[in-house]
Amino acid sequence: xxxxxxxxxxxxxxxxxxxxxxxxxxxxxxxxxxxxxxxxxxxxxxxxxxxxxxxxxxxxxxxxxxxxxxxxxxxxxxxxxxxxxxxxxxxxxxxxxxxxxxxxxxxxxxxxxxxxxxxxxxxxxxxxxxxxxxxxxxxxxxxxxxxxxxxxxxxxxxxxxxxxxxxxxxxxxxxxxxxxxxxxxxxxxxxxxxxxxxxxxxxxxxxxxxxxxxxxxxxxxxxxxxxxxxxxxxxxxxxxxxxxxxxxxxxxxxxxxxxxxxxxxxxxxxxxxxxxxxxxxxxx
Amino acid sequence: xxxxxxxxxxxxxxxxxxxxxxxxxxxxxxxxxxxxxxxxxxxxxxxxxxxxxxxxxxxxxxxxxxxxxxxxxxxxxxxxxxxxxxxxxxxxxxxxxxxxxxxxxxxxxxxxxxxxxxxxxxxxxxxxxxxxxxxxxxxxxxxxxxxxxxxxxxxxxxxxxxxxxxxxxxxxxxxxxxxxxxxxxxxxxxxxxxxxxxxxxxxxxxxxxxxxxxxxxxxxxxxxxxxxxxxxxxxxxxxxxxxxxxxxxxxxx
Numbered sequence: 001x002x003x004x005x006x007x008x009x010x011x012x013x014x015x016x017x018x019x020x021x022x023x024x025x026x027x028x029x030x031x032x033x034x035x036x037x038x039x040x041x042x043x044x045x046x047x048x049x050x051x052x053x054x055x056x057x058x059x060x061x062x063x064x065x066x067x068x069x070x071x072x073x074x075x076x077x078x079x080x081x082x083x084x085x086x087x088x089x090x091x092x093x094x095x096x097x098x099x100x101x102x103x104x105x106x107x108x109x110x111x112x113x114x115x116x117x118x119x120x121x122x123x124x125x126x127x128x129x130x131x132x133x134x135x136x137x138x139x140x141x142x143x144x145x146x147x148x149x150x151x152x153x154x155x156x157x158x159x160x161x162x163x164x165x166x167x168x169x170x171x172x173x174x175x176x177x178x179x180x181x182x183x184x185x186x187x188x189x190x191x192x193x194x195x196x197x198x199x200x201x202x203x204x205x206x207x208x209x210x211x212x213x214x215x216x217x218x219x220x221x222x223x224x225x226x227x228x229x230x231x232x233x234x235x236x237x238x239x240x241x242x243x244x245x246x247x248x249x250x251x252x253x254x255x256x257x258x259x260x261x262x263x264x265x266x267x268x269x270x271x272x273x274x275x276x277x278x279x280x281x282x283x284x
Numbered sequence: 285x286x287x288x289x290x291x292x293x294x295x296x297x298x299x300x301x302x303x304x305x306x307x308x309x310x311x312x313x314x315x316x317x318x319x320x321x322x323x324x325x326x327x328x329x330x331x332x333x334x335x336x337x338x339x340x341x342x343x344x345x346x347x348x349x350x351x352x353x354x355x356x357x358x359x360x361x362x363x364x365x366x367x368x369x370x371x372x373x374x375x376x377x378x379x380x381x382x383x384x385x386x387x388x389x390x391x392x393x394x395x396x397x398x399x400x401x402x403x404x405x406x407x408x409x410x411x412x413x414x415x416x417x418x419x420x421x422x423x424x425x426x427x428x429x430x431x432x433x434x435x436x437x438x439x440x441x442x443x444x445x446x447x448x449x450x451x452x453x454x455x456x457x458x459x460x461x462x463x464x465x466x467x468x469x470x471x472x473x474x475x476x477x478x479x480x481x482x483x484x485x486x487x488x489x490x491x492x493x494x495x496x497x498x499x500x501x502x503x504x505x506x507x508x509x510x511x512x513x514x515x516x517x518x519x520x521x522x523x524x525x526x527x528x529x530x531x532x533x534x535x536x537x
Binding site: 059062063064084087088090091092094095096097098099100101102103107111112114115116117141157 | 288296307371374
């Protein structure tokens with residue numbers, strides 16, 4: 001762990017602390033001793049290819065799965081022995097938007113607010129519909145929503161009750177570029193308000209765009225963990241290459257479509273120099 | 285954890301009932317097969333079946349009611365499977381709610397949906413000439429037995445709902461159950477069957493339940509059959525509930 005620089009030392013310890021986490025499915029050794037800490041209020045990206053064990057880590061942290069070995073704590077509460085308490089301070093947004101298609105968007109939000117035993121579920125729902133630009137679609141069944149709208153509703157449902165820790169499991173997998181920007185915008189907004197976000201992703205640019213800290217999960221172990229700057233220092237200084245900077249197809253697409261979702265900025269997407277720096281040790 | 289059990293169950297029941305009210309086709313399709321059997325047996329085969337009762341539809345209806353429930357409970361497995369597959373189940377389980385409320389809501393929804401299907405089937409039977417000598421108490425007793433039977437079978441349906449790997453798998457478990465009434469006193473009296481078949485027919489749960497309901501509808505004394513019927517239902521309920529809870533526990537820890 002190289003938590004020495006640039007991360008402000010938290011007063012109340014890490015929001016999430018994982019030590020020596022192990023999990024096997026029959027013969028498949030998915031997690032082989034995973035360690036990491038997540039600072040309160042930060043965005044932490046668990047980066048890895050398919051099958052690296054990202055979802056398993058999230059399911060253990062969300063109290064849906066028991067580890068075979070090691071410990072995991074959320075706000076100092078063990079996810080196995082204090083599972084009920086942990087559930088009060090977390091929220092899970094799984095790999096597929098877990099929204100109820102037959103209900104309307106508003107009914108989905110009211111349902112979760114009721115299950116979190118909050119007073120005035122209707123007002124909470126209306127607030128979130130406004131925040132996630134879903135007010136116009138509030139009374140429509142979710143089966144009529146686009147992928148991006150579903151994901152926004154999904155994330156909005158996760159925010160009900162203001163859980164201090166949110167898990168986002170591959171929040172943008174399967175989304176079109178515009179929807180992806182919408183989700184990124186929502187995640188940044190969360191962190192700005194002090195929520196701790198742990199997200200898993202297989203997209204390098206997503207981790208780079210969003211995360212304060214990135215851990216690379218590979219074959220069941222964390223093989224690198226640090227800020228983007230720290231990870232870059234793992235490699236020899238970049239050699240200067242002259243590359244003609246073409247706009248990416250995504251830039252072109254977004255420019256001609258002329259829509260970048262819910263007010264997110266197009267300017268963050270013009271850096272096309274990312275991929276050349278990666279070593280090819282990871283078989284993604 | 286159990287602090288919120290009733291409230292959470294009520295909230296989730298409201299959700300499932302909305303599902304039903306927005307896709308009433310699930311109730312219609314539940315009732316279609318039993319009604320088809322009713323028509324087929326009364327108007328095609330019925331004339332050749334000697335039951336000793338004046339109207340074959342009076343003889344037939346109790347068995348048809350059981351078939352209605354058997355075809356209805358597969359929707360519980362189906363809905364539960366969809367919740368699991370879509371991630372809704374995990375969302376609920378990762379929230380600070382009474383975890384078993386998720387299952388109870390599906391089970392209570394099944395009771396409501398099957399009750400509606402049963403009413404539809406009874407109305408069709410009445411239109412076909414079904415008449416009952418049962419009073420209010422008799423009808424209440426029939427309703428009670430049917431609800432107990434539905435409750436037991438629904439908990440059974442929870443097991444494939446939680447363990448199935450495909451939609452087909454989730455609902456296919458009920459097919460063999462639909463055959464049980466055919467090897468019972470539901471369609472024909474058991475004394476016309478050859479020895480071993482008759483022995484099976486007379487000692488499987490459907491016969492005692494059908495005979496009890498038939499006696500209640502006819503306004504006759506139910507005799508010892510009712511206790512056998514209730515014992516079957518209660519036994520099945522206990523076994524199915526324990527099985528479903530064990531699977532649920534393994535699923536969510």
